[in-house]
Amino acid sequence: xxxxxxxxxxxxxxxxxxxxxxxxxxxxxxxxxxxxxxxxxxxxxxxxxxxxxxxxxxxxxxxxxxxxxxxxxxxxxxxxxxxxxxxxxxxxxxxxxxxxxxxxxxxxxxxxxxxxxxxxxxxxxxxxxxxxxxxxxxxxxxxxxxxxxxxxxxxxxxxxxxxxxxxxxxx
Ligand SMILES: [Fe+2]
Ligand SMILES: [Fe+2]
Numbered sequence: 001x002x003x004x005x006x007x008x009x010x011x012x013x014x015x016x017x018x019x020x021x022x023x024x025x026x027x028x029x030x031x032x033x034x035x036x037x038x039x040x041x042x043x044x045x046x047x048x049x050x051x052x053x054x055x056x057x058x059x060x061x062x063x064x065x066x067x068x069x070x071x072x073x074x075x076x077x078x079x080x081x082x083x084x085x086x087x088x089x090x091x092x093x094x095x096x097x098x099x100x101x102x103x104x105x106x107x108x109x110x111x112x113x114x115x116x117x118x119x120x121x122x123x124x125x126x127x128x129x130x131x132x133x134x135x136x137x138x139x140x141x142x143x144x145x146x147x148x149x150x151x152x153x154x155x156x157x158x159x160x161x162x163x164x165x166x167x168x169x170x171x
Pocket of ligand 1: 017020
């Protein structure tokens with residue numbers, strides 16, 4: 001059985017993952033609206049991943065006898081001035097999520113909840129990738145400085161992203 005303190009913290013994290021889904025869905029819609037179909041696709045896959053993250057926490061709560069309590073999801077930002085600004089926002093958001101996962105992990109240690117701490121290890125590694133992926137695109141955007149032909153190529157490249165079979169940590 002999971003402690004109330006840990007269950008509360010996981011419910012908060014479920015909301016964070018749902019908000020991540022919502023934020024990336026908004027970014028995807030923004031890109032779509034600006035005819036950047038590759039960026040839109042990349043962000044749609046990113047938002048799909050966030051739903052899987054939320055669900056992973058939900059399944060874990062059920063396995064431990066915790067009560068899943070969904071709460072209101074904040075409205076995301078809807079407009080950005082540039083692709084670089086959007087992707088920088090995405091990178092900063094991933095850094096925020098890494099911080100949340102770290103705090104949750106610290107709480108699990110304090111509460112001597114080894115099962116939760118073990119479950120969180122997957123998320124700790126996932127966050128390393130999440131930050132690196134977003135930062136990689138930010139760095140590429142800085143390099144090409146909005147040059148239309150390079151943007152066109154990057155958009156085509158990002159369109160190739162598909163949801164990895166192990167995106168939810170099932171594999
Ligand atoms: Fe996530
Ligand atoms: Fe993420």
